[in-house]
Structures are given as C-alpha cells and as structure tokens.
Amino acid sequence: MNYFILALIKTGIVVGVFMHVLAYLQWIERKVIAHVQLRVGPRRVGPHGLLQPLADVIKLITKEDMIPSHVNKVFYYLAPFVAVLFALISISVIPFGPEIEVFGIRTNMSLADPGIGVLFILGISGMGVYGVALAGWASNNKYSLMGGLRSSAQMISYELPMALAIAAPLLILNTLSLREIGEKQGGFVLGVIPNWTIFSGGQIVSFFLFMVAAFAETNRVPFDLPEAENELVAGFHTEYSSMKFASFFMAEYANMVTVSAMATLLFLGGWHPIFPVEYGANFIPTLIHWGGAAILFYHAAQPARPFDKYTYPVFGVIFLGIGGVFLIPFLQPILMPLFWFCAKVLTILFVFIWVRATLPRFRYDQLMSFAWTFMFPVALVNLFVTALVVALS
Amino acid sequence: MNRPIPYADPVSTIEAKQETPENPSAARHMTLNMGPQHPSTHGVLRIVLQLEGEVIRSAYPDIGFLHTGIEKQMETRTYAQAVTLTDRVDYLANLSNNLCYCLAVEKLLQMEIPDRAQWLRVMMTEFTRLNSHLVWLGTHALDIGAMSMFFYCFREREDILRILEMFSGQRMMTSYIRVGGVSLEAPRGWQQVVGKFIKGFPSKVDQYEELLNANPIWTRRTQGVGHMAVEDMLDLGITGPMLRAAGVDWDSRKREPYSSYEKFDFRVPVETSNDVWGRYRVRMQEMRESAKIITQVLEGLPEGPFQADAPHVVLPQREKMKTQMEALIYHFKIVTEGYRVPAGEVFQCIEAPRGEIGYYIVSDGTQKPYRVHMRTPSFGNLQGLPKLLENTLIADSIAALGSMDFVLGDTDR
Numbered sequence: 161m162n163y164f165i166l167a168l169i170k171t172g173i174v175v176g177v178f179m180h181v182l183a184y185l186q187w188i189e190r191k192v193i194a195h196v197q198l199r200v201g202p203r204r205v206g207p208h209g210l211l212q213p214l215a216d217v218i219k220l221i222t223k224e225d226m227i228p229s230h231v232n233k234v235f236y237y238l239a240p241f242v243a244v245l246f247a248l249i250s251i252s253v254i255p256f257g258p259e260i261e262v263f264g265i266r267t268n269m270s271l272a273d274p275g276i277g278v279l280f281i282l283g284i285s286g287m288g289v290y291g292v293a294l295a296g297w298a299s300n301n302k303y304s305l306m307g308g309l310r311s312s313a314q315m316i317s318y319e320l321p322m323a324l325a326i327a328a329p330l331l332i333l334n335t336l337s338l339r340e341i342g343e344k345q346g347g348f349v350l351g352v353i354p355n356w357t358i359f360s361g362g363q364i365v366s367f368f369l370f371m372v373a374a375f376a377e378t379n380r381v382p383f384d385l386p387e388a389e390n391e392l393v394a395g396f397h398t399e400y401s402s403m404k405f406a407s408f409f410m411a412e413y414a415n416m417v418t419v420s421a422m423a424t425l426l427f428l429g430g431w432h433p434i435f436p437v438e439y440g441a442n443f444i445p446t447l448i449h450w451g452g453a454a455i456l457f458y459h460a461a462q463p464a465r466p467f468d469k470y471t472y473p474v475f476g477v478i479f480l481g482i483g484g485v486f487l488i489p490f491l492q493p494i495l496m497p498l499f500w501f502c503a504k505v506l507t508i509l510f511v512f513i514w515v516r517a518t519l520p521r522f523r524y525d526q527l528m529s530f531a532w533t534f535m536f537p538v539a540l541v542n543l544f545v546t547a548l549v550v551a552l553s
Numbered sequence: 554m555n556r557p558i559p560y561a562d563p564v565s566t567i568e569a570k571q572e573t574p575e576n577p578s579a580a581r582h583m584t585l586n587m588g589p590q591h592p593s594t595h596g597v598l599r600i601v602l603q604l605e606g607e608v609i610r611s612a613y614p615d616i617g618f619l620h621t622g623i624e625k626q627m628e629t630r631t632y633a634q635a636v637t638l639t640d641r642v643d644y645l646a647n648l649s650n651n652l653c654y655c656l657a658v659e660k661l662l663q664m665e666i667p668d669r670a671q672w673l674r675v676m677m678t679e680f681t682r683l684n685s686h687l688v689w690l691g692t693h694a695l696d697i698g699a700m701s702m703f704f705y706c707f708r709e710r711e712d713i714l715r716i717l718e719m720f721s722g723q724r725m726m727t728s729y730i731r732v733g734g735v736s737l738e739a740p741r742g743w744q745q746v747v748g749k750f751i752k753g754f755p756s757k758v759d760q761y762e763e764l765l766n767a768n769p770i771w772t773r774r775t776q777g778v779g780h781m782a783v784e785d786m787l788d789l790g791i792t793g794p795m796l797r798a799a800g801v802d803w804d805s806r807k808r809e810p811y812s813s814y815e816k817f818d819f820r821v822p823v824e825t826s827n828d829v830w831g832r833y834r835v836r837m838q839e840m841r842e843s844a845k846i847i848t849q850v851l852e853g854l855p856e857g858p859f860q861a862d863a864p865h866v867v868l869p870q871r872e873k874m875k876t877q878m879e880a881l882i883y884h885f886k887i888v889t890e891g892y893r894v895p896a897g898e899v900f901q902c903i904e905a906p907r908g909e910i911g912y913y914i915v916s917d918g919t920q921k922p923y924r925v926h927m928r929t930p931s932f933g934n935l936q937g938l939p940k941l942l943e944n945t946l947i948a949d950s951i952a953a954l955g956s957m958d959f960v961l962g963d964t965d966r
Contacts, residue, residue, distance in 0.1 A: 197704035521698025
C-alpha cells in the first residue's frame with residue numbers, strides 16, 4: 161500500500177516536472193539561439209515570453225489534425241506514439257539524487273532502480289528509431305522516406321560507438337545500476353579533484369565520444385540529417401501536423417534530456433558537488449541565485465525596455481527566495497543533489513543548443529564514415545586501454 | 554486543335570522507367586519533384602530529380618514560375634519609366650541592372666556622363682555587389698546548416714540598405730541610377746556613414762571567415778563538391794564568380810571597363826579549385842575588393858555635376874523647374890511624352906554580382922524602346938544545373954545549387 165502511494169507521488173512529481181522541462185527547454189533554446197543570432201527571441205506572450213511554451217502547447221493541441229489521404233493510416237498514427245513513448249520511458253530509471261529520507265520514509269530519488277539501468281536506457285533509446293522509421297515509411301512521401309531511412313542508418317551506426325564509449329567508464333565503476341554509478345563518484349581525490357569518471361584515466365576520451373554519439377542519437381545539429389530542412393523539407397515528419405508533430409518534437413527534447421542525464425551520471429559525477437562541502441559547496445546554489453537576483457536588480461535600475469522596470473524586480477525577488485530556500489538545513493539533503501544534477505544537465509543541454517546555433521550540417525556519407533572509420537576504432541582502442549588499466553591496477 | 558502542347562511536363566517526359574542498355578538501372582530510379590516550394594531553391598525553381606538512392610542521376614530544371622514579362626512591359630514604357638522595371642529584374646542586384654540599362658540607352662543617345670556621376674554609380678553598384686554577396690553567403694551557409702551566418706550577414710546588409718535609403722530614399726528598389734547620371738546628389742553627411750561602414754566591413758568579413766574557414770564540416774561540405782568542366786561552363790555561358798572560381802580570369806570591369814572602372818585599383822580574385830569552396834573564396838575576396846573600391850570613391854569623389862548636361866533627357870532640378878520657364882517646359886515634355894532616342898541597336902554588358910548582365914536595346918526612334926532583351930547571369934548560370942548535379946548526392950546538390958547563386962526573378966524576368 162505504502163509503496164504504491166509513494167510510487168504514485170513520485171511519478172506525479174517526475175512526470176509533471178519533466179513535461180514542463182520539455183516545454184521550457186524549447187523556450188530556452190529559442191532564447192539562447194536568438195541571442196547568438198543578434199535577436200531577442202520570444203517576448204510577446206508573458207514577461208520575456210515565459211508563457212510562450214504554454215501558448216505553443218494550446219496552439220498545437222487545438223490545431224486541425226490533418227491526415228493526408230495517401231498515408232498508411234495504422235502506422236501513421238502509431239509512429240508519433242512510438243517515438244514519444246520510448247523517449248519518455250527512459251526518465252523512469254534516471255536517479256536525480258541519492259537515497260533520501262522524507263517524513264521518515266526512506267526512498268530513492270528515482271522512479272525505479274533496476275540493476276541494469278544503463279542497459280535499459282540503451283535498449284529503450286534503440287527502440288526510438290522505430291518511431292522515426294515508421295513515420296518516414298507510413299507518410300508515403302519521398303522526402304519522409306529518405307528522412308526515415310537516413311535516421312535509421314544513422315541511429316544504428318551511432319549506437320555502437322555510444323555503447324563502446326559507455327562501456328569504458330562502466331569497467332571502472334563496475335556496476336550497471338545508475339544509482340550505484342552515481343554513488344561511486346562521490347568524494348574527492350587529494351581533497352580537491354572530484355572523484356568523477358571524466359577525471360579518472362583517459363575517460364575524457366569516452367566522454368567526448370559519448371557526447372558526439374549523443375548528438376547523432378538525438379538527431380541534433382550537426383547530425384540532424386533526418387530532418388535536414390534544406391534538403392528534405394522536414395524529413396520524416398514532413399506530413400505530420402498539430403499534436404502528432406509536437407510528439408516528435410517532444411521526443412527529440414526528451415531524448416536530449418535523457419542523454420544529458422546519462423552523461424551527467426556516467427561522467428560528471430551525477431549529483432555530487434564540484435568541490436567539497438567543507439569549502440562551502442552548499443552555498444553555491446544560494447550564491448548563484450542571489451547573483452542572478454543582483455544582476456536582475458541592476459538591470460531593473462536601467463531598463464533596456466520600459467517593461468523591464470517591473471518584471472526584473474519580480475524575478476529578482478523570486479531568485480532571492482529560491483536562493484534562501486537552499487539555506488534551510490532541513491531541505492538541504494534533498495535540494496543540494498537536485499541542484500547539482502540539474503545544473504550539470506542544463507550545462508550539457510546548453511552545449512546542445514550552442515552547437516546548433518554554430519555548426520553546419522554533416523553530409524550523409526561523411527556522417528557514416530565518421531561513425532565507422534573514426535569513432536568506432538577510437539572507441540574500441542579506448543575500451544581496450546581502459547580494460548588494460550583496470551586489469552593492471 | 555492538333556498543335557503540340559508547348560509545355561511538356563518534365564515528370565511525365567522522364568518517368569519512362571524501362572531498363573535500357575544505355576540506362577541499366579533506370580527501374581531502380583526514384584523521381585523526386587523538388588520545388589517550386591522547397592526551402593533551398595531560393596524562390597520558385599522546380600527541379601525534377603532522378604534519384605538512385607541518395608545519388609542524383611539526372612536533374613531537370615523547370616523555370617518560369619516567376620515570369621513577370623518585364624521585357625515586354627518595357628516596350629510599353631518610355632525610356633525613363635523603364636528604369637524602374639530594371640530594378641525588379643534581379644531583386645538583389647537592382648543597381649547593377651539600372652546601370653546596365655542606363656549605359657545602353659546613353660550609348661544610343663551618345664551622352665557624356667560627368668565624372669562625379671560615374672564615380673557615384675561605381676560606389677552604388679559595389680554596394681549592390683556587397684549586398685548581393687552577403688545575402689548569398691547567408692542563405693548558402695543556411696543551406697549547409699550554419700544557421701547563425703544568415704543573421705550576421707543580414708546585420709551588415711541592413712547597414713547597406715540604410716545607406717541606399719540615405720542616397721535614394723528607397724531600400725531595395727532604388728532606381729538611383731538614371732539615364733544621364735544619378736537621380737539625386739549624394740546626401741549631406743554621407744562620407745561619415747559610408748566611411749564608418751567601410752572601415753568596419755573588412756573585420757566583419759574576417760568574422761565570417763573565422764566562423765567558416767576553420768570549420769572542418771564546412772570545408773568537407775564544400776571542397777570538391779559541385780565540380781564542372783571549364784569547357785562546359787564556357788559553352789553554356791556561365792559567368793561571374795562561378796567562372797572565376799574555375800580559373801578563368803574574366804571580369805568585365807577589367808576587360809571592358811565601363812563607368813570609369815579603369816580608374817580604380819582593384820584585383821579580380823580567381824581560384825582554380827572549381828568547386829563550391831572556390832566559389833565561396835572568390836565571393837569572399839570580391840567583398841573585400843568591393844570595399845576597397847568604395848574606399849577609393851570615398852577618398853577621391855570628383856566635384857562637379859551629378860547629371861549630364863542634357864536638358865532634353867535629364868529632368869531639371871526641382872528648384873529650377875519652379876523658377877525657370879525653360880526648365881518647366883523640359884520637365885513637362887520629358888514627363889508627358891518622354892524623349893526620343895535615335896534609331897539603332899545597342900548591346901551593353903556589365904559585371905553584376907552574379908555574372909555578366911547584358912542589355913540589348915533596339916530603338917526605332919520613338920520615345921519607347923522597340924525591344925529590350927536582357928542577358929541575365931542567373932539564366933546563364935542555371936543552364937549548367939543538369940551538368941552540375943549529375944551523379945552528386947542530394948546533400949551536395951543543395952551546396953552546389955547555393956554556390957550558383959541564382960535569383961529566380963533574374964532567370965525568369
């Protein structure tokens with residue numbers, strides 16, 4: 161009984177937060193890219209466009225659901241569901257923090273903690289390709305078909321270097337459970353260097369291999385060939401509109417969050433702080449938020465736009481409040497791991513967006529040869545070297 | 554009733570999917586209709602592609618979606634009115650078209666254009682070249698996937714459009730160059746505005762190159778892509794940066810100088826790689842050279858009238874028209890019935906951003922041209938498309954299309 165209620169509460173929290181994160185990730189992406197490109201991004205709906213994701217969701221849900229007459233109906237309907245389903249499932253095994261105690265109940269900060277969490281995520285993300293391939297095929301459109309084909313080939317090719325890149329840190333950590341992976345990276349070498357996998361041995365190579373493969377797995381620039389806008393119009397989702405299109409969109413962002421969380425857990429020490437608590441790591445969240453508040457107040461004093469005079473102080477007060485919450489000793493065991501985990505994931509997501517704003521796109525054959533002639537051998541060598549080091553030490 | 558249909562749909566004509574000894578893999582081909590609505594055809598070009606997997610086996614361009622009958626319209630306008638139509642031919646190189654048309658009419662009228670007008674014309678056409686190349690760079694990079702380049706290029710383009718507006722009152726369809734000179738005197742304070750822009754511009758080009766040249770993805774996407782034999786290029790009438798990237802040193806500004814280009818010191822960039830990369834390099838260097846020319850105009854613009862002394866052709870100044878009877882009469886005559894141009898025919902070509910523009914004008918001695926024909930660079934360059942796309946990948950075709958830098962308005966007229 162108790163277990164079910166707990167699971168329900170946790171599911172509610174995770175699903176609620178995750179959906180909002182996905183919606184606001186799009187807002188962040190638009191804002192970041194806009195500022196890279198000398199624009200300001202969404203500003204109309206709500207202060208600083210903060211309600212833009214909500215408006216987008218309403219728009220997409222209420223939009224007419226067009227079904228082209230020439231599609232294969234069954235698979236056409238199935239494809240977006242498959243894509244979004246397998247994209248959302250992965251979050252269930254991601255631990256956001258260590259085991260905690262709330263109101264006397266001890267529980268993990270994850271929905272499920274299978275002993276083979278890593279394999280589970282790899283398997284599920286491998287299934288994601290079905291959504292894309294089905295969409296491409298069922299649309300009965302030549303552009304979609306090519307998008308689907310490209311995507312299948314690309315995702316299968318990059319799964320191999322990705323798995324090999326993950327295998328190297330797993331050799332060091334000696335476990336497949338994501339919670340244990342996170343726990344094993346606590347502590348500090350020589351008292352200052354965090355005991356993260358990325359800092360141990362040559363794992364920085366694994367990290368870069370993993371990140372490159374992650375870009376390819378999530379179909380992001382520079383590997384966004386399946387939806388290469390300038391060649392294939394919109395690739396596999398050319399024929400999709402309204403909420404079905406949004407499902408593919410959501411799947412892409414969910415995949416991004418999942419791989420970022422994976423990178424955080426496997427290489428960046430999960431929820432552990434970047435320097436020891438003795439040196440004041442617990443004050444970092446407060447400092448960041450209060451610093452943000454200070455910047456907001458500073459800009460409110462000399463507003464760039466008239467409206468900022470009112471919005472910036474409000475956000476500033478909110479930031480002050482959040483910063484204050486991190487100081488409450490009772491909440492610190494829960495909030496600190498969450499903060500560090502989210503900060504790392506957001507940093508990686510920022511890199512995703514930054515790269516999108518900067519890099520051109522690979523060509524299809526170059527992408528494939530990059531996977532098979534560069535990444536695959538490097539990942540193999542990296543794995544062997546790691547195995548050798550682990551065996552000798 | 555049995556007339557042949559003048560327009561054969563390319564899809565139906567090439568969809569014969571029988572395997573023949575010459576074309577053994579035809580049955581495996583897929584016909585893909587690209588455009589007229591497609592993000593990378595830069596307007597309304599339709600290309601019918603025969604694909605074998607991702608490889609293009611043949612390409613068939615289908616033009617005419619933007620046909621506006623400009624050549625025919627010109628026959629119903631007076632020589633002065635027709636200037637505004639030339640703006641609309643190539644909407645990214647308006648002033649080059651202005652200039653070419655005006656030079657042709659002036660040849661027929663045997664007019665002498667004062668130095669100041671010629672130098673102003675040179676400056677404005679070089680601004681047009683910068684404008685056109687910037688739009689090209691932005692959209693070409695966007696095609697290859699580098700999104701942000703587009704906005705950086707348009708930042709500088711905006712400055713250029715402001716300068717054009719300052720000179721002529723219009724941002725795009727300026728019609729600044731008129732028969733007999735330019736329409737207005739350079740505005741007060743133009744030296745500061747142009748000087749400031751030109752001083753900062755080379756560093757902006759450096760920025761673009763910094764973002765693209767060192768990027769391995771960019772070089773791999775452009776180097777060795779879109780090759781075409783030089784002989785084919787010459788046969789098909791391809792001109793401009795495409796030809797210069799193939800190692801042919803041909804630039805009308807140097808070879809057949811017009812509008813006092815011979816007085817300017819600039820270099821014609823030539824590359825020998827004959828691929829998308831080469832065309833990119835040529836255009837980037839051309840931007841620097843254009844900036845150099847504009848600097849020279851800025852430093853040495855001669856004093857004097859900005860319009861020829863030809864009261865029967867050039868509209869009188871507003872001031873004079875209001876105060877002098879002679880001027881008022883000329884104004885009335887030019888506006889109501891236009892000026893007569895001696896009978897004859899003339900061909901004038903200039904170097905536009907995209908290649909050579911040629912205007913062929915036949916006059917029958919009346920106020921309206923008997924026939925105006927344009928040899929537009931986009932049309933010439935687009936003829937090379939089937940050859941350029943043959944046996945390339947779809948992704949390369951986008952890069953190759955972008956490197957041709959065509960404007961559909963220019964192609965269809």
